[in-house]
Amino acid sequence: MIETENLTKKFGDLTAVDSVTLRVDEGEVFGFLGPNGAGKTTTVRMLCCLISKTSGDARIGDYDVGNEADSLKIRKTIGLVPDNVGLYEDLTAYDNLDYYGKLYECTVSQRKENIERFLKMLGLWDKRDVVTGSFSKGMKQKLAIARALIHDPEILFMDEPTANLDPESSKVVREFILDLKKQKKTIFLNTHNLDEAQRICDRIGILNTKLMAVGAPQELEQSVRGRTTVIQLEYVNDQILGALKKLSPGNLSSDDKKVTIEVADPEKQNPDIVEAIVGAGGRVVSVNVVGSSLEDAYLKLVREST
Amino acid sequence: MRLSKSWIIAKKDLKSFIRKKTILYTVVALPLLISVLFPVVLEISSRKSGGVSAAALPTLLPAFAFFYVIIPAIIPTPIASYSIVGEKIEKSLEPLLATPTTDGEILLGKSLAAFLPAIVATYVGAAIFMTLIDSVTYGKLHYLYYPNWEFGLILLVLSPLAATLSVELSIVVSSRVNDVRAASQLGSLAFLPFMGIYLASEIGLISLDTNTLLIIAGILAAAALVLFRVSTATFRREEILTKWK
Numbered sequence: 001m002i003e004t005e006n007l008t009k010k011f012g013d014l015t016a017v018d019s020v021t022l023r024v025d026e027g028e029v030f031g032f033l034g035p036n037g038a039g040k041t042t043t044v045r046m047l048c049c050l051i052s053k054t055s056g057d058a059r060i061g062d063y064d065v066g067n068e069a070d071s072l073k074i075r076k077t078i079g080l081v082p083d084n085v086g087l088y089e090d091l092t093a094y095d096n097l098d099y100y101g102k103l104y105e106c107t108v109s110q111r112k113e114n115i116e117r118f119l120k121m122l123g124l125w126d127k128r129d130v131v132t133g134s135f136s137k138g139m140k141q142k143l144a145i146a147r148a149l150i151h152d153p154e155i156l157f158m159d160e161p162t163a164n165l166d167p168e169s170s171k172v173v174r175e176f177i178l179d180l181k182k183q184k185k186t187i188f189l190n191t192h193n194l195d196e197a198q199r200i201c202d203r204i205g206i207l208n209t210k211l212m213a214v215g216a217p218q219e220l221e222q223s224v225r226g227r228t229t230v231i232q233l234e235y236v237n238d239q240i241l242g243a244l245k246k247l248s249p250g251n252l253s254s255d256d257k258k259v260t261i262e263v264a265d266p267e268k269q270n271p272d273i274v275e276a277i278v279g280a281g282g283r284v285v286s287v288n289v290v291g292s293s294l295e296d297a298y299l300k301l302v303r304e305s306t
Numbered sequence: 307m308r309l310s311k312s313w314i315i316a317k318k319d320l321k322s323f324i325r326k327k328t329i330l331y332t333v334v335a336l337p338l339l340i341s342v343l344f345p346v347v348l349e350i351s352s353r354k355s356g357g358v359s360a361a362a363l364p365t366l367l368p369a370f371a372f373f374y375v376i377i378p379a380i381i382p383t384p385i386a387s388y389s390i391v392g393e394k395i396e397k398s399l400e401p402l403l404a405t406p407t408t409d410g411e412i413l414l415g416k417s418l419a420a421f422l423p424a425i426v427a428t429y430v431g432a433a434i435f436m437t438l439i440d441s442v443t444y445g446k447l448h449y450l451y452y453p454n455w456e457f458g459l460i461l462l463v464l465s466p467l468a469a470t471l472s473v474e475l476s477i478v479v480s481s482r483v484n485d486v487r488a489a490s491q492l493g494s495l496a497f498l499p500f501m502g503i504y505l506a507s508e509i510g511l512i513s514l515d516t517n518t519l520l521i522i523a524g525i526l527a528a529a530a531l532v533l534f535r536v537s538t539a540t541f542r543r544e545e546i547l548t549k550w551k
Contacts, residue, residue, distance in 0.1 A: 011548065045547060048404050050400070050403055050404060050543055050544070050547055051543070051544045051547055051548060052544055072406045072407075072408070073406075075404060075405060075406040075407075076406040078404075080400075080401060080404040082397075082400040082401055082404070084397035084400065085397075086396060086397040086398035086399070086400055086401045086402075087396070087398065088318075088322070088396065088398055089396060090322055090325055091318075091321075091322070099314070099318050100401070100405065102314045103311065103314060103315075103402075103405040103406070103407055104405055104406065105406065144401070147401065148401075
């Protein structure tokens, strides 16, 4: 559905997006994670034919990004929720959607039907005749999503759709994205929010100018080598630490009553660790294994890339 | 280019302008004031002191008429500035550019929204002006001074060219500023050369006869063509999203 190969964008000497190769399948929710200035918005703008690519290839469905003749067809196929909602604040919610419906070449009945459907789905139907200047941030964001869907696009690009929203509005937006997923829409989601990405994305790409990794959230979590074993003790002394160092595990840290050890395979290594502690006279209170999170994977990859 | 797309954009902008009182006042009040003011001044002066002689009227009236080149140069400025800078402020250009609409269609829509009110207001004002002038000068001239070829040339050629030039200048200015008022003030500089021509005719430096008007039309057309190139180069989606401040 969305395919890029060595997609690159340069602004003068600055490389904003560097040789990004990825594929997003039909009906997939693809999360694009990355720090500020990583090139997420630039990538979306290239894919939406808003700015040109410097080199590489990109395809949206059967159309070539960068081919002038295909640009209008691509923009007809996709919907965009930009990072700034950009509504006409002196127009009503209904008029905002109706205007875009016309620009997307929807018929009168399509516009009427879709405006009602999406405003009802997003809980804005009662506010249809209210000018959007008086809307809250959450309401504006929901209306921007409805606007992007007015022509029933197959692919939806969303740039930070929950940024600056309160938790309740964020939840509504996330649930709506999950509804769209059930409707088999392909969603390309730019986000900073790791928790959001983990909850709603089928796959995630981590970008920091270059694409650092792509995979399902669980795959990315597991890609961070090792897990952590946390052992609570009655006390920690030099003998215990000496015994543990002899086992040569990964990173080891300790305080008065706790030892934290990075282990590659907890099932194999933890019995030896406990045996060494007991052998050194230690008394074990509890043993916990903490898995690496998407956040660990994200931070590791981003740090490695800078 | 699909005119229907441009018309959708123009209609939406026109709907927004009707709600903006400052724009509405400029579109309605300026042509109305000028159209009524000159005939009233002529009438009052003729009642008090005999007024302008019949021989002087054919020299004076073409200078008045040149205001119908100045009016369409002034009116589009606040509209075009609001239309483009307003979108920049509301950050609504990106979703608009993401629709299946070409840069040319958007630019034409925005230009029409500024051009049409200016031309309609100028023509309505001109109709009032011609009627009132004819009614206050008929007693002295014994013929209807308007309509005439010069005024026809002004309304059908110079006024649209002045409005076009003003729209194009406003587009270029709007791409560089982030404040509607600043854009409007800078764009309004478009009327200065026309004011200069008017003053030159008033002090007798030039005569606004058919030949002079045709020369002015030629200069305006050339300037409009140059500014068209500049404004279309400015109004490109990549330029808007990456370089417009």
